[in-house]
Amino acid sequence: MIDETDKPVKARVLIVDDQPENLIALETILDDLDLTVVRASSGEEALRLLFAEDYAVVLLDVRMPGMDGFETASFIRARPRSRHIPIIFVTAFDDPLERVTRGYTIGAVDYILKPINADILRSKVKVFVELFLKSQSLEIEVARRRRVEEELRASNRELEAFSYSVSHDLRGPLRAITGFSDVLLKDYADAIADEEGRDFLRRIAAGARQMDTLIQDLLSFSRLGRERILISPVDVALVVNDAVTGLNGTPAQVDRDGPFPSAMGHRTLLGQVFSNLLSNAVKFVAPDTLPKVRIRSEVHGERVRVWVEDNGIGIAPEFHERIFRVFERLHPAGGYPGTGIGLAIVRRAMERMGGKCGVDSAPGKGSRFWIELPRAKK
Numbered sequence: 001m002i003d004e005t006d007k008p009v010k011a012r013v014l015i016v017d018d019q020p021e022n023l024i025a026l027e028t029i030l031d032d033l034d035l036t037v038v039r040a041s042s043g044e045e046a047l048r049l050l051f052a053e054d055y056a057v058v059l060l061d062v063r064m065p066g067m068d069g070f071e072t073a074s075f076i077r078a079r080p081r082s083r084h085i086p087i088i089f090v091t092a093f094d095d096p097l098e099r100v101t102r103g104y105t106i107g108a109v110d111y112i113l114k115p116i117n118a119d120i121l122r123s124k125v126k127v128f129v130e131l132f133l134k135s136q137s138l139e140i141e142v143a144r145r146r147r148v149e150e151e152l153r154a155s156n157r158e159l160e161a162f163s164y165s166v167s168h169d170l171r172g173p174l175r176a177i178t179g180f181s182d183v184l185l186k187d188y189a190d191a192i193a194d195e196e197g198r199d200f201l202r203r204i205a206a207g208a209r210q211m212d213t214l215i216q217d218l219l220s221f222s223r224l225g226r227e228r229i230l231i232s233p234v235d236v237a238l239v240v241n242d243a244v245t246g247l248n249g250t251p252a253q254v255d256r257d258g259p260f261p262s263a264m265g266h267r268t269l270l271g272q273v274f275s276n277l278l279s280n281a282v283k284f285v286a287p288d289t290l291p292k293v294r295i296r297s298e299v300h301g302e303r304v305r306v307w308v309e310d311n312g313i314g315i316a317p318e319f320h321e322r323i324f325r326v327f328e329r330l331h332p333a334g335g336y337p338g339t340g341i342g343l344a345i346v347r348r349a350m351e352r353m354g355g356k357c358g359v360d361s362a363p364g365k366g367s368r369f370w371i372e373l374p375r376a377k378k
Helices: 020-029 043-052 069-078 097-106 118-187 195-224 236-245 267-283 342-352
Strands: 012-016 036-040 057-061 087-092 110-114 232-234 253-257 263-265 292-300 303-310 356-361 367-374
Touching: 012 020, 012 043, 020 036, 020 118, 036 043, 043 057, 043 069, 057 069, 057 118, 069 087, 069 097, 087 097, 087 118, 110 118, 118 195, 236 253, 236 267, 236 292, 236 303, 263 267, 263 367, 267 292, 267 303, 267 342, 267 367, 342 356, 342 367
Parallel strands: 012 036, 012 057, 057 087, 087 110, 253 292
Antiparallel strands: 232 263, 292 303, 303 367, 356 367
C-alpha cells in the first residue's frame, strides 16, 4: 500500500472468522505489532474488503457457515488483485489430513492450529508483513526510477530541440559575420582608411569563428550524454593513427610506441578522445618550442591504459581534476586558443564507454594524460 506521495503506509492484516470472540483473540495477539488489523465476519465480507484494499496477509478460519475458508480462498486466488496475498488458514487441531492438504492445494502458505500459540502466530505474521513492506519499498523505488527516466526523456527532448535551434539559428548569423568580414578584408581593404580598422575587422571575424567553435564543442558535449552507443572491440592502433593524421601538418613530433592492444569501446568516441588529447598536447607548449608527443600503452590485467605524453607547459596538481570540467581554462583566452570544453568531452566520452581518464603533470615538466578501457577478449 502506497499513498499519493509514494510513501509506505502501515501494513494491513485481514482476520476472517464468524465468531466475534475469535476475532477479538486474534486482534489481541497481533496488537503489539506495528500494523492495522481489519476484521471480517464472513467470506463474503472478506472478499469485499480484499477488493478495496491490499493486505500483507490474511488469517482465514476454515470452518465458517455459508462460504467456508476453502471457498473464500479459492475466490481470493481467482482475483488478480488478491491472488498473491499470503493466506494462513486457522483450523482445529483435529482436522483430518485431507482437509489440510486441500488447503495447501488451494493456495495456503501455512496453517495455524487451534488453540492458537500467540508467539508462533506473531512470528508468522511478522515475516509476511516484513516481506510485504520490502515489496512496497521496491515498488516505490521502481516508480521513482520510472519518473526519473521520464523526466530525463523529457529533458533530452528539450535539449535536442535547443541543440537544433542553436545549431541552425545561432550559427547562421555567426557564419554571416565571418563571411562578410572576410569579404570586406579581401575585396574592400583599400576602402578602409587605416590598419586599425582592418584589425577591428579581423578581430570580429576571429571572434565569430571562436564562438562557432564553442557552439560546436557544446553541441558535441551535450550529444555525448544523450546518444546511445554500442560498445564493441576497437583497434586502438588504427584510432591513434587516424588522430595523428588529423593533426593536418601541425608542426609537431609525434612518436607512437606500440603495440596498442584492442579495447572495448566506441570507435568514434575514442577517436574524439585522442583528437582532443593530441590537440591539447601540441597547443599548450612554451613559445618557440616544437611540440613533442609520445603515445604508448600498458596492459593492467583486463584493462588497457594508453598514455599521451607531451613536453608542454604542464599543470599544477591542484588543477588536475578541474581541467576535466566544462569551461575550465587555466590560461587567458589570448594566451592559448580553445574553448575549455575539450577535456570535458574526453571525460564524458570515457565514462560513456565504461572507462576512466586522468593526468600526471607539474608546471614546466609537461603532461602525461591517460585513458583506460577494458581489454577486448581475443
